[in-house]
Structures are given as structure tokens and as C-alpha cells.
Amino acid sequence: MPVPKVMGVETEYGISVKGAVDRDPVTASTLVVNSYRDRERNKVLWDYDQESPTSDARGFTSDETVQSPDEESNRVINDILINGGRYYVDHAHPEYCTPECLDARELVKYDKAGEIILNISRQISEEVLGKDTRIIIHKNNSDHKGHSYGCHENYLMDRSVDFQEIVDGLTPFLVTRQIFTGSGKVGYENGSDPAVYQISQRADFFESEVGLSTMVDRPIINTRDEPHADEKRFRRLHVIVGDANMSEFTTYLKVGTTALVLTLIEMGVIKDRFKLMNPVKAIKSVSRDLNCNGRISLLKGGDWTPIQIQREYLNLAVKYLSSTADPIAKDILEKWEFVLDKLEEDPMQLDRHIDWVIKKRLIEAYMRKFDLDWSDHRVLMLDLQYHDVDPEKGLYYRLVKNGQVERILNPGEAFSAVTDPPESTRAYFRGMCLKKYSQQIHSVSWNSMVFELNSSSSLNKIYMQDPCRGTKELVGEILDGCKTADELIKFFDELSK
Amino acid sequence: MPSKERKQTYKKREEEKREERQEPEADKGAQDIKDDLDRLLDEIDEILEEDSEEFIENYIQRGGE
Numbered sequence: 001m002p003v004p005k006v007m008g009v010e011t012e013y014g015i016s017v018k019g020a021v022d023r024d025p026v027t028a029s030t031l032v033v034n035s036y037r038d039r040e041r042n043k044v045l046w047d048y049d050q051e052s053p054t055s056d057a058r059g060f061t062s063d064e065t066v067q068s069p070d071e072e073s074n075r076v077i078n079d080i081l082i083n084g085g086r087y088y089v090d091h092a093h094p095e096y097c098t099p100e101c102l103d104a105r106e107l108v109k110y111d112k113a114g115e116i117i118l119n120i121s122r123q124i125s126e127e128v129l130g131k132d133t134r135i136i137i138h139k140n141n142s143d144h145k146g147h148s149y150g151c152h153e154n155y156l157m158d159r160s161v162d163f164q165e166i167v168d169g170l171t172p173f174l175v176t177r178q179i180f181t182g183s184g185k186v187g188y189e190n191g192s193d194p195a196v197y198q199i200s201q202r203a204d205f206f207e208s209e210v211g212l213s214t215m216v217d218r219p220i221i222n223t224r225d226e227p228h229a230d231e232k233r234f235r236r237l238h239v240i241v242g243d244a245n246m247s248e249f250t251t252y253l254k255v256g257t258t259a260l261v262l263t264l265i266e267m268g269v270i271k272d273r274f275k276l277m278n279p280v281k282a283i284k285s286v287s288r289d290l291n292c293n294g295r296i297s298l299l300k301g302g303d304w305t306p307i308q309i310q311r312e313y314l315n316l317a318v319k320y321l322s323s324t325a326d327p328i329a330k331d332i333l334e335k336w337e338f339v340l341d342k343l344e345e346d347p348m349q350l351d352r353h354i355d356w357v358i359k360k361r362l363i364e365a366y367m368r369k370f371d372l373d374w375s376d377h378r379v380l381m382l383d384l385q386y387h388d389v390d391p392e393k394g395l396y397y398r399l400v401k402n403g404q405v406e407r408i409l410n411p412g413e414a415f416s417a418v419t420d421p422p423e424s425t426r427a428y429f430r431g432m433c434l435k436k437y438s439q440q441i442h443s444v445s446w447n448s449m450v451f452e453l454n455s456s457s458s459l460n461k462i463y464m465q466d467p468c469r470g471t472k473e474l475v476g477e478i479l480d481g482c483k484t485a486d487e488l489i490k491f492f493d494e495l496s497k
Numbered sequence: 498m499p500s501k502e503r504k505q506t507y508k509k510r511e512e513e514k515r516e517e518r519q520e521p522e523a524d525k526g527a528q529d530i531k532d533d534l535d536r537l538l539d540e541i542d543e544i545l546e547e548d549s550e551e552f553i554e555n556y557i558q559r560g561g562e
Contacts, residue, residue: 012562014558016552025558025559090562091561092558093558093561095561143557144553147560148560148561148562149558149561150561214562215560215561240562334506334507335507337507338508362541365534366538366542369535370542377549377550377553377554378545378549380553381546381549381552381553382545384552385544385545385546392544395541395544398537398540398544402537402540
């Protein structure tokens with residue numbers, strides 16, 4: 001049985017320091033994350049008790065030990081946001097996780113809020129460091145020198161679906177969806193085949209079909225089994241194969257179509273019908289196929305173009321889901337068909353919609369004007385700077401300003417997502433508690449909140465095991481009626497008596 | 498909704514938008530469109546990192562995730 005597709009995106013941003021002696025990215029990321037304040041500061045910790053990154057969806061646990069940070073480091077590297085998201089230092093990158101969202105449009109809004117938060121942090125950090133130092137933050141996935149950092153998507157799924165069905169049903173979709181989800185990249189890396197320009201930032205880094213790791217031997221399907229919810233009912237599918245997108249239209253379609261395909265898998269209609277002969281090889285060849293008409297071999301026989309495979313998924317989504325689809329899902333179906341039609345005619349028609357095409361059009365126009373070739377450093381700079389989160393410097397924002405890209409959101413709409421949580425998931429409860437009872441919150445995780453009450457010396461933990469509860473509809477009035485966390489906990493205690 | 502009908506709705510809206518965008522441009526003529534693009538590329542050239550060669554060379558990120 002399909003469950004509501006609660007979704008979130010986590011993005012690791014690239015970070016560079018210009019002009020300072022200390023170029024250490026860990027220090028810079030720590031400064032950036034700690035510069036940001038969306039509420040009166042207090043000691044809210046991240047609750048690592050709820051994490052199990054070594055659990056594998058195939059039914060075992062990896063031997064790798066993951067140590068939780070001590071309390072001091074926990075405080076330094078983590079921030080929990082009043083929009084219900086999480087902001088923290090992940091290795092050598094600042095990372096922003098959106099709160100849980102219930103539809104693709106809402107997720108675009110919270111993803112864009114992340115860019116605003118990073119830019120505010122960047123500005124404050126530069127003030128701290130002095131005027132000779134600049135911090136440059138890119139929402140991209142590669143340094144073009146063989147190092148990649150991720151933009152992961154998370155989707156709530158029905159636990160009872162066999163994991164192998166997810167692997168079989170989703171892999172061909174993920175391998176081919178890049179034709180409308182890729183962010184574009186000049187060149188190639190990580191020992192893969194040469195390319196002047198390719199569709200995806202990430203494709204060069206995928207080396208296996210299924211696996212637990214996200215850092216080495218990256219798998220197309222990640223098996224991390226960390227539901228952050230009731231593990232008997234839910235799975236959180238962790239999709240690590242995607243690019244970080246600047247275009248709202250691209251993010252919208254990426255998460256919207258993936259959610260629909262996962263629903264089809266939950267309904268049992270995909271199975272292994274599109275299984276590919278060699279997904280790892282195909283993900284790289286599709287990324288290099290700028291006309292999107294190269295052929296990929298299917299296991300059951302036949303060679304299909306990525307557009308044909310996507311169209312098969314679309315047709316199944318139309319057949320099984322259009323009668324029950326909400327307005328946003330209907331809109332996703334329309335736009336999905338629209339991009340496949342355009343890709344078939346000429347992909348460059350999507351130079352207002354899809355990141356890799358927008359970027360390619362821009363670079364080629366610039367190259368023509370200044371008579372450059374693909375190997376010029378300014379071409380690589382254009383590629384990088386397309387992803388700069390500074391609205392004054394970022395080339396994507398410059399195109400927006402000039403009306404050159406299609407948008408999903410209304411102008412300025414993402415600002416409200418910086419300060420207000422989504423209303424239709426448990427992120428509402430998390431964000432509103434942080435707004436109202438910040439001083440009485442000890443720690444937070446995706447599925448728990450720990451309160452430090454004035455009236456009690458022990459900590460009170462509230463679990464939020466269903467991502468679809470804790471909504472404004474369910475808890476709005478309760479929160480309105482409780483001035484302090486003590487009152488809130490008392491209310492819940494009495495409710496459970 | 499049948500597929501054809503759906504396609505028409507979004508495609509129609511897109512085409513209308515395209516026409517809206519192109520209408521004022523039609524008055525302008527090809528030279529003006531070229532000038533607009535030229536201006537945008539100049540703008541981009543102005544904000545492009547100055548020492549891009551050095552920046553690109555030093556742009557090394559650690560692997561993450």
C-alpha cells in the first residue's frame with residue numbers, strides 16, 4: 001500500500017575561502033554554520049540516539065563503527081532550524097537538510113530557503129573574517145578534480161515493499177532521469193570516459209549498483225536503513241544519485257517524478273520490467289549523451305533511449321495515478337510529458353527549464369562572444385559560478401533577474417520558508433516548538449524532541465514516529481494553548497492517561 | 498485525465514508564455530535581441546571571478562556525504 005510521499009533534500013555545499021591564510025574547509029564550514037541565528041541561541045543538541053547509519057536495508061548491519069560526537073562538538077557542528085530543518089557541518093561542508101515536506105512544490109520552497117540561509121551565513125562569516133576575506137559557497141557536487149559531495153533525497157515508503165523491488169524498479173528510472181534532472185558539468189573526472197560537457201555532475205562517481213556506502217564505491221541505490229520513523233511501518237529511501245539543482249523547475253520535476261515512481265513501485269506495477277543490462281555503465285553513457293537518443297540495453301532484450309524508458313514510466317504513472325492525483329501530482333505529470341517531448345525534438349529547447357541545458361546555453365553563448373574554447377578556465381568558472389549562492393555573483397540568479405528561467409515559486413516566496421515550518425508534516429511540531437519553547441529544548445532528532453522542563457529535573461522525550469502527524473491541523477491549537485513546554489508536556493501526559 | 502488533454506493544457510500555457518515573451522521582442526527586431534543577449538553576457542563577464550584561472554586551480558573540495 002502506498003504511503004504519503006513525505007520528502008526531504010539534504011545538500012552539502014562546496015565552500016572556498018579567498019584571501020585568508022587559513023583555507024581549512026572544516027573551520028570555514030564551522031564558522032558558516034555557527035554564524036547563522038534564527039532564534040535566541042540556546043543549547044539545543046542533535047539527538048544521535050535515533051541514528052543508525054550502519055543498518056543495511058538488505059537485512060544486516062555494517063561492521064563500520066560510527067561514533068557520535070561528544071556534547072561540545074555536537075553543539076558546535078549542529079543547528080536545528082525553526083523551519084524544521086537541520087543545518088550542520090558534515091565533514092568539510094556546510095550541509096542543509098530541508099524539513100519534511102508533503103509535495104514537490106513545498107520541497108522546492110524549502111530547498112530554495114537553504115540557499116538563502118547559506119547566503120546569510122556567508123555574509124555574516126565574511127564580516128567576522130574582515131573585508132579582505134571572501135567566502136564562496138557553491139550549490140554543486142564536484143570540484144572537477146575527482147571529489148564529490150552529495151545532494152541526497154529522502155522519500156517515505158511503505159516498509160512492507162520488498163527492497164529488491166525498489167532496486168529493480170527504481171534503478172532504470174534513476175539512470176535515465178538525469179536527462180531532466182542533471183545540473184551539467186564541463187569535463188569529466190574520476191577515471192571515467194572523456195567528455196567536453198556532460199548532463200550530470202554526479203554520474204562520474206557511481207561505481208556500483210547497490211550498497212551502503214555514500215563516500216567510496218558509490219552505489220546507484222543506497223541501502224542505508226535509517227527510517228527516522230516507526231520502522232515497522234516506514235522506510236526512508238535515501239537517494240544519493242542526484243545533482244544539486246539551481247533551477248526550481250528541475251528540482252520540482254526531480255522530486256515530483258521520483259515520488260510518483262516510488263508510489264508505482266509500492267503498488268507493485270514496475271517490478272523488473274525495465275531492468276538494465278549494465279546500470280553503472282549506462283549512468284555514465286546517458287550523462288554524456290547530450291542528444292538523449294543513445295541506446296541502453298535492457299536485460300529482457302531490446303535497446304531503448306533514455307527518453308523511451310522515461311516515457312514508459314510516465315505512461316504507467318498516467319495509467320495508475322492520474323485519476324487519484326492531487327493538483328501538484330497532475331502538474332508533475334504534465335510537465336514530465338512536456339520535457340520528454342521537448343527532449344525528443346531538441347533538448348536545447350529546455351534552456352529555460354532544466355539546469356544542464358540552461359548552463360550549456362549560457363556557456364556556449366559566452367564562448368561565442370569571447371571566442372573561447374571548452375578548455376578555457378573562464379568556461380570552468382562559468383560552470384562553477386552558475387552555482388554560487390550569492391545573488392550578486394551567482395550566474396543562475398543573474399539569469400533569474402533577467403527573466404531567463406522558468407520558475408515554480410513566486411518571487412520572494414522562499415523567504416517565508418526560512419522562518420516557518422511546513423504545516424503538513426511533523427516538521428510543523430518541531431519548528432513551532434523551537435520557535436516557542438527554544439529555551440526548554442534539550443535535543444532534537446527527526447523523530448524525537450527532548451524537553452528540559454522547569455518543573456522537572458529529568459528530561460522528557462516526545463517521539464514523532466509518524467512523519468504525517470504533528471501537523472498544524474493536529475497540533476496547531478494545542479501549541480497555541482500552551483505557553484511553556486511544561487504546559488505542553490503536561491497536556492500530553494494527561495492525554496495518555 | 499487522458500494523456501492528450503493533459504499535454505495540451507501545459508503545452509498551451511507554455512506556448513502562450515512564449516508568445517507573450519516574443520511579442521515585444523518581435524517589435525524589437527533581431528538586432529535588439531542580439532543586443533539584449535550581448536548586454537547579459539557583458540553583465541556576466543563583469544561579475545565572473547576576476548582571477549578565474551587561479552580560482553579554478555585552487556578549487557579543491559573534500560569528498561563528502
